[in-house]
Amino acid sequence: MGATAKIFSFPLSRQSPVGLLVLLALGIFPLVSGNILYVEILILAVLYAIFAMSWDILTGYTHEVNFGFAFFIGGAGYLSGVLNSLFFFPPLMAIPLAALTAGMIGLLIGYLTLRLKGPYFAMVTLAFAGILYKLAFILYKITGGEEGISGLKSLTAGPVTDFYLIWTVTVGVYFLLIFYSRSKHGIILKAIRADEDVAQSSGINTAYYKIEAFAISGFLAGIGGGLYAHAQMHIGPTMLSGTISVLVVLLAMIGGMGTIVGPLLGAIFLSALNEILRAVEAYRIVIYTGLLIVFIYLAPEGFVNLPFVKRNPRAKRFLLGKEEYHEPSGSEKHF
Amino acid sequence: MDILIIGMVRGALYSLIAVGFVLVFSVGGILNLAHGTFYMLGAYFTFIFYSLVFNSPGGVLLLSSVLLAAASVSALACLVYYLLLKRKIDSHIYTMVMTLALALFVSEVMSLLFGVSGTSVPSLVEGHLSISGIKIINQQLIILPIAALILPGLWMFLKKTRTGQSIDAVSQQRTGALLMGINVERATLITSGLSAGLAALAGALIAPVSSVVPEMWLFPLIKAFAIAILGGMGSLTGSIIASFVLGYAEILTSFLIDEQLTEMISLVVIVFVLIFKPSGIMGYKQG
């Protein structure tokens, strides 16, 4: 009874102030600025936020690094594109279908890779994405090869409405993942991350939760991928490439793994940084990737996870919010 | 017949790349995702030394360029280990992501400096050989004796010299070696340099006959990993054998089935071995 009440009530006081602020700011921005260009940049930023957050729920909470996230992003993007261009499914049908497929495949891959740890898990995920990438070229008749599929139906009438649709999804994904990560599922994942043996000897079916996280991660990435394809009205092999996979990893890591808020911040701020660097377009990519290295060096676990934040309760509260089992809530009886 | 020789050349090339990769994994416990980058820089640095620094033709200068390239990449790898990796080498995530970020960065730098279409490096040995009526490029051929010299040399280094033996000890059992007073950090440093040097040499040697482009770091890395898991992550002989297996598999696929599928092989190998037979490889290295 208590559990259901918690799902439907909204513990505002427990949320991360920063997370809420950023989401709100994003929502207000197009109303304040008339610049369509900025809106299009924001569209990409929130899409990357979806990618980074869905990546985090698996890797941040189990510490098994998924290096092939492009598999779900591009895979669902292509699927949605094909459903749309070949079978004339409208985007609002194609995208969920593609995402569901991605989720189910995530279930399968999660199951197949259960026994793999560390570098092996990482490389197998990379390999899966690589295979899909190569297939995109080999099956060029369906996928359009190098050029991809163009002329996909757009999401809504214009960029601003597109943005608000995607923004709503991003907000939804954010809260879904926050609740998930704070629920029994998230706590169990953290336990698995800490020590799978002890989790097992606490009676937990660790395999189930790992697979579930993989599936959810894949599903949400698929939603993002589908939205991306229709926002750009085009899907090409870049969305299956290693570059996308690595970029998502970097955005989430620099933001702060295992927090959901961290990847959100990482995606938004690094996308902004990328745009600011357009001032020096010729060197932009080089400076950007160079800065990413500096950021990882300075904050190996991400900015939200900095030791400074961990030790400073106010900073921690401001960035991460209040988690149920981290502080007394005043309802425990004391002996 | 040509398949036999071409396959052998490819196997030899791969073994130069893979052996270092496996060594770093068993000694440092890390998956150095910048390994392919070292291979790439071997090619690019050769070009830089030959065309920009020396700026005059000549076989000797070319050879020196190759050697300088390998040496400088080696030094670079040591620097990377010392400055960036050593501080958090126990974290798989950190080392993998950091080396990957480096790979990306270097790739972009090369793209900026030399363009997306890459550069070209002249051959050390010109011309080609005709063996039973098939043309084989000499430049590719020399990889064979070079590998044949280096690999046993490496083996001797590891088994006979003091430094080599300490590296060998660490690769078997990190904690045990630590307890024996072996300087694990130094061993890892030397191994990083050595491994990168080999990869760079491979890159320099093959550069004249293949494309030197900013993306050339990715697939050698993937192949190195495929070879490593095929041959056993800790075994040097295993990886040499696996290099040839992969080399031949690729050549055969290319000739007999479809050239497009060659790149798929290493990917499929990784997926199949790790999913269906992880125990054979997994149990080997307990980090």
Place this chain on the structure above:
Amino acid sequence: MSLLEVKSIFKSFGGLQALRDINFSIHQGERVGIIGPNGAGKTTLFNVLSGFYAPDSGSVLLDGHDIRGKKPYQVVNLGLTRTWQLVKPFLGMTVMEAMIVPSFCHRARAIGTSSSRQKEEIVEILTKIGLGNKLWEEVDNLNQSELRLLDISRTMITHPKILLLDEPFSGLSRKETGNISQMILELNRRGLTLVIIEHRLKELMKLIQKVMVMHFGEKIAEGTPTEMVNDPKVIQAYLGERKSELGLA
């Protein structure tokens, strides 16, 4: 019928025979100790009983259920929980969080306590065992003995029928050992069956009714503490150990 029935368990690793023809049964409510020199196979036995290793042959019957081949979490849900010799804590979580984890297992859920009552129970257990002031502390900050206490507390949330304790007193002070002994004796009074591996024989012998002695993977003796202390085979195995250390007055 016995609660735990172990028949002809064999387990080898590569060339090493870790367990050889282990047979014993434990009845509901008993307090059994397992002793033996290092390397005797005691922890390996625990790993087999708790599902972390599958035996090469033989059977393990828990309350009539054959648990051979079952995964560790399944064994826990059937009523057998174990602690760890080398403490493995849930780093990165708070003590409360760590204790909530076992409450998610089927067995604990089946009992049907509300989540707020569960939280209370956790606080009770932690306070009794001496961790009452560390509820919100990160596990990373606990010392060795606190971690051990946490490990034991964790097992109680799974409401086991039989609890396997692997060197619970290791690294603890006299007072702490006393606390734990009291706690598990009380749980035993309420019906919990205990199997304890220990090297600190003086403390162990005060707790248990029956002792099993292992050496080189075999069970070499079984009986009451007094019998064991006088058994020449046992003394032989513990060669060098003074008689007084074997728990004699």
